[in-house]
Structures are given as C-alpha cells and as structure tokens.
Amino acid sequence: MSRVHAFSDDALGDLDAVGISEHLHAGKVSISEVVDAAIARTERVADELGAVAHRDFDRARRESRSPRGGFFAGVPTFVKDNVDVAGMPTMNGTDAWSPYAAKKDGEFARMYLATGLIPLGKTRLSEYGFSASCEHPRLGPVRTPWNTEHTAGASSAGSAALVAAGAVPIAHANDGGGSIRIPASVNGLVGLKPSRGRLAQDAAMRQMPIRIVSDGVVTRSVRDTAAFFREAERIYRPLALPPIGDLTRPGRKRLRIALNTTGLLRGADAEVTALTEQTARLLEDLGHTVIEVDAPAPKSFGDDFLLYWAFLALALLSGGRRLHGRSWTRANHDALTVGLARHARRNLHRMPGAITRLKRSTRDAALFYDKYDVSLTPTLATPTPKIGHLDPTQDYDTLVDRLLDWVAFTPLQNVTGTPAVSLPLATTATGLPQGMMLGSGFGHEAVLIELAYELEEARPWARIQD
Template sequence: MTRVHAFGDDALGDLDAVGLVEAIQARDVTVTDVVEAAIARVEKVGDPLGAVAYADLDRARAEARDPRGGYFAGVPTFLKDNVDVAGMPTGSGTDSYEPRPIRRDGDLARMYLATGLLPLGKTQLSEYGFSASAEHPRLGAVRTPWDTDHTAGASSAGSAALVAAGAVPIAHANDGGGSIRIPASVNGLVGLKPTRDRLAQDKLMRDMPIRIVSDGVVTRSVRDTAAFFRESEKVYRALHLPPVGDITRPGRTRLRVAVLTAEAGVGATPEVTELTLQTARRLEELGHRVEQVESTMPASLADDFLLYWSLLAMSLVASGRRQHGRQWHPENLDHLTTGLARHARRNLHRLPAAIVRLRRSQRHSARLYADHDVVLSPTLLRETPRIGWLDPGQDYETIRDRLLEWVAFTPVQNVTGEPAISLPLATTAAGLPQGMMFAAGVGREALLLELAYELEEAHPWARIQD
C-alpha cells in the first residue's frame, strides 16, 4: 500500500476550512502564508495523484495579497474542471476538444467564489464526468492518496484526492450519479449532494430534461460542509426550498432509520454489507430506531438511468462540432462516452417512457419517508477497485457492467432530487475508506448534517496522516 499526503508543520497544519478561517481572523497565519503552503502541498502531491487539470498559481498569489470578501476569505480551494471560471479553460476531462480560457465566471463559480474561497486551479475528472473512475487515456488516472494503486473515484476525483491528501481543506464537486458521494467514500471525506436546485448552476446543467446534477463540496469535517452551505445561502437562496441554515451541532431528535444493503437488484458484497450493519448498530446505540427494509424503487430504475445518462453522452457528441468547430476531435473520445452515445441512438424509441418513469421516481421514495426519517445504505457496493478495472480503453460493455457492479445506490437521489451525504464511517480489511450514505426527503439537508455531526462526535473517522 502506497499512501501519499502533504500534511505537515506549515500554515495549513491539520486545519480544516473553518479552523483556517479562525486562524486567519486571529492573525495566527496570513493569507499569503496559507496560499504558499497550499501551493507547496499541491506541488508535492498533485502529480503522484494525477489530480490537477489546470493550475493558476500566479493568480492565486495575486489574490492572496488582496483576497475578496466572504466568510472563507483566503481559504485555498480548487474547482472541478467542468464548471466555467473566468480566465481558466474548461477541459471537462476530455481530449475531444482544445479548451481555451473562459471570459467570465459561470453561475456556479460566481456563487462559489463569493463565499471568499480562493482558487488555485481546476481538478481532473473522468471524460465529461461519465465514469465512476477518472482514468484518462493520455494523462493517466486520478489516484486515491490512501493507496495510489486504487482509483480516487468518480468525476470529482481530483477534488477529493487533493482534499484527502491535505493540499487544500475544501474543494468544489458536483454529482450527476454519485460524483460527490463516490469520491467522498473512496477518499475518506464528507460529501453532501444537496437537494435539486439548492445551489446556483451553470446553464448546461439547468437545461437538462431531468436536472440530475447537483453541486457541492468535499471536505474533511462536517462543520466545513455545513459552513459552506450556510455561506452559499447568503449568496444564492432557492426560495422554494426550506433553508439549510446554520447547523453547528448534533440534533436531539431520535430518528427512524431504514437500512438498505441492495438496490436495483444488486446487493453489496459481504464485507460492505457487514460494515453497513455495523453502522446501523452504532445508530441503535445512539438511540435511533433502525429497521432493515427492501428498496421501494422500481426494477426499471437502473436501465432507465443508464438510458438517460446515454442521452447526455449522445447530446454532447452530436453537438461537439457546433460547439467547438475545428477544435473538435471526436476520434479522441473514450470508449465509455462513445458506447453510451451509441446505446442512446439505438434506444431512442424508449427514451420518452424512461424519462416519464424517472420523473415519477420521487413517488417511490416517498413510501420510505412516510415511515422513516433517514435511509442508510453503503455509498458503494464493494471496496474501491484498482486502477485499470474501469479503464476507459476497454470495450463499452465491460466498463458498463463493472460500473453497475460498483455503483447502485447513489443515482437514486440524482433521479429523485433528494439530498444524501456520504460519511467516512467504515474502513475495509485492506485499510481503505468505505463511505456510508444517509439520504432524506427533499429539503432536509439540515437533518442530515445534524446526524453527521452526531456520528462524527461518537465515532471519529480515520485520518490519512495518522
């Protein structure tokens, strides 16, 4: 096992983002020192982890001398390379076009940076975010710092790897099928996928027939995630949703918890099942009422989601020439993207019915939430795979089948629009993090954060630097 991290005795120390805010405000450290420490850490672990898509260190140093306002003023961060940031190219993890610097911030970046977070650059992802493992044909894979022989997970992999390795305390992530929660699980982090429409989004995400993508962050502590959503609400508020508010401690209400260990006809491995039941027993010890249940989701969910995912690939491939002109190189697309696009073209006649069923999916989850407050499941079905298991150079059918063997629980909330959080509550026999996921009804992020605080206090999670 090769473990990589950058924690040390510098201005960042072991501090999370909230701790760093407090240190800056107390003048224990300066923003300039913090940013220089982050740059040094990125230079130490960025290449071994394959996590950085684009670095703009001169800009970061300039901003450190005159940081913008906001609660997180001066806290170093990265944004994922599928959102638009002024002055930076948007590469989307693909070689199919040649990215150029963007003129203005997208809606997400404008909101994100208004909290005061200071960007060092952008992080690597799988091509267009389609795969649950970021393995690039030319640049190589994004690796988890817990063991660099293994993938760092889904398309927010670069962000998660850098946070887990201590390069920055918080980084942007987004989630269209699990890409906040999967890398959080793999890298031992907190990853909250919020309710649909909770945060501002770029136009491409807003225009989807079903808005399955939600933006958020990956962090090392519950309080960092809670603080990010509190501060984001000061910039952008979804008026049709109850506010998240300022969640700073565990809740007092004892919850009714449903436990799932299988979804879409696929069950977790024996080891992951036992880790999930172990988490359920911990909840019982804390006074929560726990009940093992069967999924209420229809058997068609996996096929319908795959078809909708394929529609997004087909749309990107079909519009490539129009969007990128002579810079478009479809021959460089990986086998997963082209296979998904082909699957959509062959099944266009099935799409309308699939979209209707997906839009109705919240009716099925409502059955669970009629009698339960929270649903517990493993974030992923099995232990983190090694690099190469999801290599996009393999044939499409192999990649598809292996994805379905690993990912089954996370797409549910992308379809229903409900919030879900992955917490690093378990460790496999091989010493790798294994996230546990908690989901709740629409608008109930505050409930999930209160439960997350309670579990963090009762069962502190493993730290890579230990």
C-alpha cells in the first residue's frame, strides 16, 4: 500500500484551518511562512497524486504580503477547476478547448475568497464532474494519498486529495451527485453538502432545470467545516434559510435517526453494511434512537437521475463551441461524456416526466424529515475501487453499471436540495477510509454539524500521518 502525505514540522504542522488562523492571529507564524509551507507541500505530493489543475503560486505569495481581511486571512487553499477565479483558466476537468483566463471571479469564488483564504491554484476534477472517479484518458487519474493505487473519488477529487495529504487544510468542493461527500469518504475527510441556496453560486449552476449542484468545502475537522459556514454566512446570508450560526460543540438533543443500507439505486455490500451498522450502534450508545427504514425514494429515481445527468452532458456538448470558441473540440471528450449525451438524445421524450418525478422528491423529503431528525447511510456502497475500474474510455454501459454499483446513496440530496455530510467514521479491511453519511431536513445543517462534533469526539477518525 503506497501512502503519501506532506505533513511535517513546518509552519502548517498538523494544524487544521482554524488552528492555522489562531496561530496567525497570535503571531506564532507569518502568512508568508504559512503560504510558503503550503506551496512546498503541494510540490511534494502534486505529481504523485495528480491533483493540481493550475498552479498560481506567485499570486499566492503576492497575496501573502498584502492579504485581504477575514477570519481565514492568510490560510492557504485551492479552488476546484469548475468555478471562475479571475486570472485563472476554468477547464472543468477537460482538455476540449485551449485554456484562457477568467476575467473576474464568479459569485462563489468572490464569497469564498472574502473569508480571507488565499488560493494557490485550482484542483482537478473528472470531466465536467460526470464520473465519480477522476481518470482522464489524457490528463491521467487523481489518486487518493491513502493508497495511490486507488481513485481519490468524484469531481472534487483534487481538492480532497490535497487536503488529506496535508498540502492545505481546507479546499473548495462542489456536489452535483455526491462530489463533496464521495471524495470526503474516500480520503478520510469531513464533507458537508449544504442546502440548496445556502452559499453564493455561479450563474451556470443556478440556471439548471433542477439545481442539483451545491458548493462547499472539504476539511480534516468538523470545526473547520463549521467555521467556514459561519464565515460564509457573514458574507452571504440566504434569508430563506435558518441561520447556521457559530457552532463549536455537540448538541444536547437526542435524535430520531433513520438507518438505510439498501440504497436508492443499489444497496451496500456486506462489508459496508456491517460498518454502517457499527455506526448505528455508536449512535445508540450515545443515546440516539436508530430506526431501520426503506429507501425514501421511488424505484424510478435511479433511471430519472441518470437521464437528467445525461441531459446536462448533452447540453454541454451542444453548446461547447458557442461557450468556448473555435478551439473547442468534441473529439477530445471522454467516452462517458459522449455516452451520457447519446443516452439523453435517445430519451429526450422521457425528460419532462423524469424532471416532474425528480422535483416531487423535494416534497417526499419534507415528509420524511417530519418523521426523522437525521438519516444514516453509508456514503458509498462499496469500498474505494482501484484506478482503472472506472476508466472513462471503457464501454459506456459497463462504466455506468459500475458507477451505479458504487454511487448508490448520494444523489438523493442533490435532487431534494437537503443537506448531508460524510464523516470518516469507518475503515475498511484494507485500511482505507469509508465515510458514513448523515442527512437532515432542508436548512438544518446545524443539526448535522452538532451531531458531527459528537461523533468526532466519540470516535476520532484515523489520520494519514499516523
């Protein structure tokens, strides 16, 4: 097993983002020292992990000398390569057009960087985020630092790999079918997909027929995730949602928790089922009530979600030349993107019904969370596959079948808009992290964060540097 990390006794040490911020405010380290340490760590692991899409270390060093304000002022980060950051290209995980720099920050990046975070560059994702594994046929795979023979997960793979390896303590991620939670699970991190509308979002994400994408972060600690949402809320306050506030400890309320391991698309395998049941027992030991339930979605959900996913691929391929200019080349797209677009084109007559049924899931989720405070499932149905298992050049039907075997639980919250968090509460027989996913009702991130604090205290997760 090849484990890779960059933790050392430099200015970053073993600190999370809150810890670095505290050291900066106390004058124990300087912003320049912290940024230089993050750059050195990134250089140490980037090539082996394949995680970096674009380096902008000179910009980071300039910002370290004249940082903007904010709680995270001076804390280094990366931004996923599917949102615009002024002066950096946005390639969406593909090489289908020639890179060109964004003229201005997108809405999300503007809010994200206003917290004081300093970007070192952008991280790699699977092509347009369609695959749950970043394995580009020309650009290569993104590998988990826990074992570089295995994938780093879905489209926030690059961000998660760098955070897990200790290059930076916090990085941007977003989630249209599990892409915050899947790489959090694979890489032993905390990954909270927030409620729809919780954070500022780029226009392209807001214009979808169903707004399945939510932005957020991947971190190594619950307090980093809590602090990020607290600071984001001070910059962008969605009035339609209850505030999250400043959460620093477990909640006191004992919860009704609905357990499911049979999945929305396909169920968990025997090992992952057993690990999920161990988490359920831990929750019961903590005084919560756990009730086993059926999957809270109709049997049509899997086919409907796949068709909607495919429709997005068709839209991107149909509008590629208009969006990206003459350098755009359809032939440079991988087989999954092309196969999804073909699936959508052949089934366009089914799209109105699929969208209607998917939108109905929002009402079903509201009824479900009237009965239960929290849901518990595994984040992923099986342990993390090796590089090549989800290779996007293989036969489309084979690849989709393998994806559905693995990603059986995360898409529901993308459709319903409800929040869910993956926590690194389990370890497989081969020593890899296996996330457990907790969901709650619309706008109830605070319930998840308080429960996450409690679980982190009760069962501290494994650290790669140990």
